[in-house]
Amino acid sequence: FLAATRGPRGTIWLNEAGELEETPVFPVQAVDTLGAGDVFHGACTLGLAEGKGVREALRFAAAAAALKCTRHGGGQAAPQRIEVEGLLRGAP
Numbered sequence: 001f002l003a004a005t006r007g008p009r010g011t012i013w014l015n016e017a018g019e020l021e022e023t024p025v026f027p028v029q030a031v032d033t034l035g036a037g038d039v040f041h042g043a044c045t046l047g048l049a050e051g052k053g054v055r056e057a058l059r060f061a062a063a064a065a066a067l068k069c070t071r072h073g074g075g076q077a078a079p080q081r082i083e084v085e086g087l088l089r090g091a092p
Helices: 036-049 054-069 081-090
Strands: 003-005 011-014 020-023
Touching: 011 054, 020 054, 036 054, 054 081
Parallel strands: none
Antiparallel strands: 003 011, 011 020
């Protein structure tokens, strides 16, 4: 599995067929990006460990990282699962 995060430009990754795909970001008013990558990687790993497919795990991670960016602080500013799921429910 190969993926690269690009901050506000989303994540690019290679699917099982070796084709490039993109996971968009959630548009938010960022106030602090410290720790966003850590939150993204942790949420993606959690999603995969829970049996989500790659696309779904990356979307979950994008939502978690976006929410983290809306508040000040590093790890202590990581969102709760209920917040991430709420953002995902409201997404197109």
